[in-house]
Amino acid sequence: MRPLTLRRLLWTCGSLAVLLLASVVLALKLGAVPISVTDLVLDLGRIAVGRANELPTEYRLIVFDLRLPRILLGILVGAALSVAGASFQALLRNPLADPYVLGVSSGAALGSILALIIAPGFALVTPLGAFLGAIATIAGVYFLGRREGQLDSTTLLLGGIICASFFSAIIMFLLTTLSGRDLRGMVFWLMGDLSTPVSAGMQWIFTVGLVAGIGAIYSTSADLNLLLTGEREAIHLGVDVTRVKLVVYVCASLLTALAVSASGAIGYVGLLVPHAVRLIFGSDYRLLIPASALCGAIAIVLADTLARTIVPPTELPVGAMTAMAGAPVFIYLLRRGLR
Amino acid sequence: MRIGHGPATVIGETPKVRTPSRAAVAGTLREKGCGFVRLVFLAGLFLFLWPQIEMMVFESMLRAANGMKAKFWRHRLAEFCVAITVLFLIVCDGTIAGQTSAVHAANPQGRELTDEVGRKVRVPQEVDRVVSLAPNLTEIVFALGDGNHLAGDTDFCDYPAEALQKPHVGGPVNPNMEVIVSLMPDLVLATKSINRRETVNALDRIGLPVYVTDPHSVEEMVASVEHLGNALGVEKSAAMVAEDLRGRLSDLDRRLEGAAPRRVLFVVWTDPLISIGRDTFIADALRRAGGRSVVDTKAEWPHVSMEEIVRLQPEVLVFASAHGGNTQRDIDELRTRPGWKNLTAMQNGNIVVVSDAINRPAPRMVDAIEHLARALHPEAFASGAAPPSAESNSIVEEACACVH
Numbered sequence: 001m002r003p004l005t006l007r008r009l010l011w012t013c014g015s016l017a018v019l020l021l022a023s024v025v026l027a028l029k030l031g032a033v034p035i036s037v038t039d040l041v042l043d044l045g046r047i048a049v050g051r052a053n054e055l056p057t058e059y060r061l062i063v064f065d066l067r068l069p070r071i072l073l074g075i076l077v078g079a080a081l082s083v084a085g086a087s088f089q090a091l092l093r094n095p096l097a098d099p100y101v102l103g104v105s106s107g108a109a110l111g112s113i114l115a116l117i118i119a120p121g122f123a124l125v126t127p128l129g130a131f132l133g134a135i136a137t138i139a140g141v142y143f144l145g146r147r148e149g150q151l152d153s154t155t156l157l158l159g160g161i162i163c164a165s166f167f168s169a170i171i172m173f174l175l176t177t178l179s180g181r182d183l184r185g186m187v188f189w190l191m192g193d194l195s196t197p198v199s200a201g202m203q204w205i206f207t208v209g210l211v212a213g214i215g216a217i218y219s220t221s222a223d224l225n226l227l228l229t230g231e232r233e234a235i236h237l238g239v240d241v242t243r244v245k246l247v248v249y250v251c252a253s254l255l256t257a258l259a260v261s262a263s264g265a266i267g268y269v270g271l272l273v274p275h276a277v278r279l280i281f282g283s284d285y286r287l288l289i290p291a292s293a294l295c296g297a298i299a300i301v302l303a304d305t306l307a308r309t310i311v312p313p314t315e316l317p318v319g320a321m322t323a324m325a326g327a328p329v330f331i332y333l334l335r336r337g338l339r
Numbered sequence: 340m341r342i343g344h345g346p347a348t349v350i351g352e353t354p355k356v357r358t359p360s361r362a363a364v365a366g367t368l369r370e371k372g373c374g375f376v377r378l379v380f381l382a383g384l385f386l387f388l389w390p391q392i393e394m395m396v397f398e399s400m401l402r403a404a405n406g407m408k409a410k411f412w413r414h415r416l417a418e419f420c421v422a423i424t425v426l427f428l429i430v431c432d433g434t435i436a437g438q439t440s441a442v443h444a445a446n447p448q449g450r451e452l453t454d455e456v457g458r459k460v461r462v463p464q465e466v467d468r469v470v471s472l473a474p475n476l477t478e479i480v481f482a483l484g485d486g487n488h489l490a491g492d493t494d495f496c497d498y499p500a501e502a503l504q505k506p507h508v509g510g511p512v513n514p515n516m517e518v519i520v521s522l523m524p525d526l527v528l529a530t531k532s533i534n535r536r537e538t539v540n541a542l543d544r545i546g547l548p549v550y551v552t553d554p555h556s557v558e559e560m561v562a563s564v565e566h567l568g569n570a571l572g573v574e575k576s577a578a579m580v581a582e583d584l585r586g587r588l589s590d591l592d593r594r595l596e597g598a599a600p601r602r603v604l605f606v607v608w609t610d611p612l613i614s615i616g617r618d619t620f621i622a623d624a625l626r627r628a629g630g631r632s633v634v635d636t637k638a639e640w641p642h643v644s645m646e647e648i649v650r651l652q653p654e655v656l657v658f659a660s661a662h663g664g665n666t667q668r669d670i671d672e673l674r675t676r677p678g679w680k681n682l683t684a685m686q687n688g689n690i691v692v693v694s695d696a697i698n699r700p701a702p703r704m705v706d707a708i709e710h711l712a713r714a715l716h717p718e719a720f721a722s723g724a725a726p727p728s729a730e731s732n733s734i735v736e737e738a739c740a741c742v743h
Contacts, residue, residue: 033521061520061545126537176642188513188535195513196537197544313508313515314494 004284012281016294020075023298027071027305032312033062070194073203073262074304074318075297076210077194078269080259082296083214085270086277086288087252090224091245092153098271099256102160105265106167107137108257109190113174116186126189127202127261134257137163142249151245153231192266192319194304206258213255214293220244221285228283266300266319268326273299279333299326452570455553455563456531462548463525466571470524473511473533476552477502478701479567480528484576490522498696498703516541526550526570530700552700556623557708560700561585584705588627591712594719595629601715603630604653604684607640609673614643620700628711629719630655645678652682655689655715659698666692691715 029037040063047064084099092101100106111133112126119125141163145156175186188195198206223244226234235241259266273296274288281291303321310316449461468490471477477496480489486501493511496502506522509515511533519527524547529539531553542549550570554560561584568577603625607613614634615621622632633651634643660666670690673679684690691714697707713720 032515032517062517065545066516066520177638188537195516195541197541199544308515308517313518314510315513315515317513 004282004287009287009290012287013290013294016291016298020294020298020301023301023305024071024075027074027301028063028067030305030309031062031067032308035059035063066197069197069203070304071301073198073206074194074300076206077259077263077266078273078296078298078300079214079293080210080255080296081266081270082273082277082292082299083217083289084252084255084259086274086285086292087217087224087248088270089274090228090285091248091252092157093228093230094153094157095275096271097157098268099252099259100164100265100267100270101157102141102253103137103162103164103167104134104253104256105260106164106171107140108134108260109171109186109265110167110174111136112189112261113171113186117174126196127198130261130264131257134253134260137167138250138253138257150242151249156249188317189264191317192264192322193317194263194266194300194307195315196263198262202262206262209254209258213251213258214289216247216251217255218289220247221289224248224285228285264317264319266322268319268322269296269299269303272322272326272330276330276333279336449548452550454549454551454570455559455566456551458549458551460548460550460570462550462570464572466525468522468524469526469528469571470508470519470522471496471528472508472514472538473528473530474498474502475533475699475701476528476530476567477505478699478703479564480571482564482580482702483568483571483573485571485573488571490524491519512538514538516545519547520545528552528567528570530554532700554620554700555618556620557588557627557700557704558623560620560702560704561588563700564702580702584702587705587709591627591709595712595716598629598716598719600626600629600631602633602651602654603657603715604633604648604651604655605657607659609669612643612645612648613640615639616641620704621697624697624704624708624711625657628708629716630657630711649678649681653684655691656682656684657691657693657711659695660692 025037025040029035029040043059043063081099085097088097088099088101089095091097094101108130111131112129114133115125115129141156141160142151144159144163145151147155171190223234223239226237226239227241227244231241256270274292277288277291277295281287299322300318303325304318306325307316307318307321310321449463452460452462454460467488469480469485469488470491471480471489472493474493474496477489477492478498480486481499481502486499489502489505491506491508492502493514494507494509495511496505496507506518508518508522512535514534519542527542527547527549529542529549529551531551534551539549539551550567552563552566554563561581564584565574565577565581568574568580605615605621605625607615607621615625615632616634616636616639617632618637619639625632633648633653634641658666658670670692674685679685691711693711693714694703694707696703697711
């Protein structure tokens with residue numbers, strides 16, 4: 001493994017950031033309503049010099065009030081899910097771990113369904129219910145996963161999986177028995193969908209949570225590298241394993257909860273992106289965390305652009321796209337890595 | 340500006356068509372320019388303050404690590420990426436927040452209506468461009484003679500034939516917001532039983548007025564026609580359509596007076612068997628046609644077990660014709676299945692295939708009800724009975740076929 005230098009870190013993240021910017025511009029351009037790149041650049045310039053009033057109204061609405069917030073939400077969700085996935089893979093020392101492996105998405109789905117049943121008229125009912133459900137699941141799985149006073153990876157994993165299947169069963173029960181209720185949105189939600197705009201307040205909470213969560217996980221990345229070699233070894237090397245596990249568990253779960261409550265359960269990103277990044281850039285968590293965040297953002301932005309444009313004017317749920325596009329890319333990387 | 344009838348709308352240039360309300364929206368955008376500068380300033384301030392905040396938050400963690408300098412730079416980098424994200428977010432936040440107020444200020448002269456789910460909707464005085472998000476609403480708009488004002492409808496709007504020529508905004512459950520906005524509607528129509536709440540919320544946020552209907556019975560469907568007539572400013576034709584529909588329904592009631600209701604199983608879906616609950620408009624349509632659903636439950640679209648149906652032994656099975664026209668083949672196939680073949684109605688061929696119009700709470704539903712009534716109670720329509728109304732002759736022949 002090549003040693004990580006500051007130069008390499010900066011180059012990697014810098015080029016990924018440029019790639020992200022390029023995919024944002026691409027996503028702004030593509031859509032059911034075609035827009036030329038020159039117009040887009042000119043109008044971005046007009047907005048930058050404060051002459052936004054020269055733009056046609058519905059153009060503004062489409063590009064800057066429909067596409068841009070959706071792209072930004074995609075960036076946040078992609079970054080959150082990828083970092084959470086990478087963290088869980090280290091925490092559980094299991095390459096199959098993804099952000100939903102501990103039942104957060106099922107808990108969130110159950111929370112939002114219950115919220116829809118209790119208070120159907122309330123506008124923010126889905127994200128709020130999802131967040132509360134996710135938090136309750138995180139707390140529940142935490143207590144299930146404790147053994148002799150500290151988090152045990154195997155118990156945690158089993159507890160999470162059991163919770164996930166239990167909640168999924170309840171969701172299926174509710175969806176079949178309450179077919180008359182206004183639960184049509186849930187199908188989209190379960191697949192993961194970015195088309196529902198989140199409110200301004202939600203975006204703030206989301207950004208702050210994302211910054212805090214990724215920052216905290218990043219501060220433990222050197223410890224995560226050691227933790228991957230084994231818990232006992234990490235303790236001998238002076239890592240405060242209990243604290244690191246707690247920080248990573250809470251932060252990664254919160255990141256997942258935020259992502260899920262904003263966009264539903266978008267699958268595969270949290271599993272595939274960290275592995276892809278590992279195959280390309282190596283498995284040093286000090287590089288893996290920021291690179292995963294950027295690559296996750298790129299992946300979601302591109303997948304959502306595909307979901308919006310592949311059969312216009314119908315929009316597909318982005319979760320379907322991430323699975324369809326993600327699996328072949330991942331297989332390619334895996335084969336390449338094996339050679 | 341608009342090319343053909345697809346959603347291919349090229350924008351980027353100043354649109355040629357502008358209603359007064361839109362000009363007002365453009366006027367309010369000037370304020371948003373100031374708002375943008377303010378936001379950029381705030382973002383700059385945030386970028387300036389953030390390193391200090393971060394140092395305080397992560398100081399303890401930094402101290403724990405070896406190689407202070409390297410850690411510091413790593414944090415700088417992470418912070419750079421995050422700061423860019425935050426900057427973008429602030430910008431989009433401002434554009435959303437500004438937009439809602441802009442549209443509200445744009446049409447103070449509009450009428451305020453309350454839609455069928457109790458939302459307040461501000462509708463412009465003259466509605467020139469309507470987008471319908473459900474097939475039944477499209478049918479109602481055409482029945483009101485307002486089809487030329489329909490700017491767009493969904494992929495599933497197949498009646499009348501003109502509806503197919505309109506620009507499509509995608510499916511009713513996941514319409515494309517961009518296409519809806521590009522059609523510049525004055526009013527968007529949605530219906531609670533088909534569209535998603537999220538769609539209506541999203542349109543609300545953009546500031547497009549959405550009128551939501553929620554009919555649960557045939558009578559409420561007729562009321563919906565009147566409400567939509569009011570919202571679209573075509574009260575006269577709405578009153579005519581409603582009067583015609585009510586006349587036909589009361590004529591039907593007169594003919595079926597005293598006839599014992601037939602016990603009916605309405606089949607929404609066969610695999611799994613899905614029927615109707617008592618609060619649906621289809622159950623009401625069955626009642627109007629002199630039938631009574633054997634399935635009596637509060638759930639709207641209940642999954643019913645075959646055992647229960649065999650026990651209940653409905654007198655007549657009612658199917659809605661499929662779009663592909665394979666209903667007859669499907670029924671022949673069902674005839675061989677265990678459970679289905681034990682039904683007396685199936686053995687005796689008491690099967691009615693009714694137009695799929697019965698699935699849509701729109702004026703054409705009354706045609707389907709009339710046909711169903713004829714099939715269930717042929718005696719009431721014998722020549723000696725009251726003369727049929729003129730309208731019932733206009734029904735398309737393929738709409739209903741009595742099988743067997």
